[in-house]
Amino acid sequence: MLRGCAGLLRSWALRGPKRGRSFSSEVLHVDHSLPNPSWNEDMRLLFDQFMKKSEDGSWKRLPSYKCNPPERIEDVKIFFPDAKLLKEQMSQAQQFPRSLGEGVGFEYAMFHNHVEDRTVCIFQGGPHLQGVPGFLHGGAIATMIDSALGMCAILTGGIAMTANLNINFRRPIPLCSVVVINCQLDRVEGRKLFVSCNIRSMDEKTLYSEATSTFVKLDPKKKN
Numbered sequence: 001m002l003r004g005c006a007g008l009l010r011s012w013a014l015r016g017p018k019r020g021r022s023f024s025s026e027v028l029h030v031d032h033s034l035p036n037p038s039w040n041e042d043m044r045l046l047f048d049q050f051m052k053k054s055e056d057g058s059w060k061r062l063p064s065y066k067c068n069p070p071e072r073i074e075d076v077k078i079f080f081p082d083a084k085l086l087k088e089q090m091s092q093a094q095q096f097p098r099s100l101g102e103g104v105g106f107e108y109a110m111f112h113n114h115v116e117d118r119t120v121c122i123f124q125g126g127p128h129l130q131g132v133p134g135f136l137h138g139g140a141i142a143t144m145i146d147s148a149l150g151m152c153a154i155l156t157g158g159i160a161m162t163a164n165l166n167i168n169f170r171r172p173i174p175l176c177s178v179v180v181i182n183c184q185l186d187r188v189e190g191r192k193l194f195v196s197c198n199i200r201s202m203d204e205k206t207l208y209s210e211a212t213s214t215f216v217k218l219d220p221k222k223k224n
C-alpha cells in the first residue's frame with residue numbers, strides 16, 4: 001500500500017530539500033509529535049484516538065523535539081564527564097529519528113501509560129526510509145523500535161542505554177503505511193530493564209515485527 005507516498009514525493013520534489021539552512025531555535029523547538037500536513041488519514045485517526053485516551057490522564061502524549069533541551073544534556077553529562085562535546089558539533093546535533101524532512105522520514109507520536117509501564121508509538125514511515133522497493137528498510141524499523149523501547153525504559157527507570165536488541169521481522173511493512181508499536185516493561189533486575197514490543201497494522205490483524213531488548217541504567221560511579 002503506497003497511499004499518500006506519491007503525494008509526499010511530489011511535494012518534496014516541488015519544494016526541494018532545504019539546503020544549507022541553519023536552524024533557528026524556533027525550528028529546533030517545534031514539538032514534532034503533533035499532526036502535520038504529511039500525516040495521512042490513518043495516522044490522524046490513531047492520534048485522535050490516543051488523545052481521547054489521554055483525557056483522563058491514564059495516557060500522556062510525549063512531546064518530541066529535534067534537539068534535546070540543555071537540561072537533558074546536563075543530565076547525560078554526569079555519566080560522560082570526559083566526553084569532549086565540541087560546541088560546534090553539539091549545536092548541529094539532532095535526534096536521529098527527527099533529522100529528516102517533514103513527511104519523508106520518521107513521522108511518529110508516542111504515548112506513555114505510567115500505571116501500566118507501556119508506551120505506544122504510532123508510526124508512518126516515509127519514502128526516504130525504503131529498503132526493498134515499496135517497503136521499509138529494516139534499519140529504519142529498528143530505529144523506531146529502539147526509540148520507542150528506549151522511551152518505555154527511560155520513563156520507568158531513568159537514564160539508560162540499549163545494551164541488547166533482538167528483532168524478528170515477520171512481515172514487510174509497506175512504505176507510507178501506518179503501524180502501531182506496542183511497548184511494555186517486562187521486568188527490572190538491578191540496573192537492567194527488560195522491555196519488549198510488537199509492531200502491528202492499525203486493524204491489529206498483521207503482526208509485522210516483534211522485539212525484546214535490555215536497557216542498562218547508567219551508573220554515575222562508572223566513568224563511561
Ligand SMILES: CCCCC/C=C\C/C=C\C/C=C\C/C=C\CCCC(=O)SCCNC(=O)CCNC(=O)[C@H](O)C(C)(C)COP(=O)(O)OP(=O)(O)OC[C@H]1O[C@@H](n2cnc3c(N)ncnc32)[C@H](O)[C@@H]1OP(=O)(O)O
Nearest residue numbers: 072146147150151159160161162163164190192214216219
Ligand atoms: C541514550 C541516552 C538517553 C539519554 C536520556 C536523556 C534524555 C531523554 C530525552 C530523550 C530521549 C531520547 C531518546 C530515547 C530513545 C532512544 C534511546 C536510544 C538508545 C540508544 O540508542 S543507546 C545507543 C546504543 N547503545 C550503546 O551505545 C551502549 C554501549 N554500551 C555501554 O555503554 C555499556 O555496555 C552499558 C552502559 C550498556 C553497560 O555498561 P556498564 O558498565 O554500565 O554495566 P555492566 O557492563 O557492568 O553491566 C551491568 C549489567 O548489565 C548486563 N549487561 C551489560 N551488557 C549487556 C548486554 N549487551 N546484554 C545483556 N545484558 C548486558 C550485565 O551482565 C550486568 O548484569 P548483572 O548486574 O546482572 O551482572
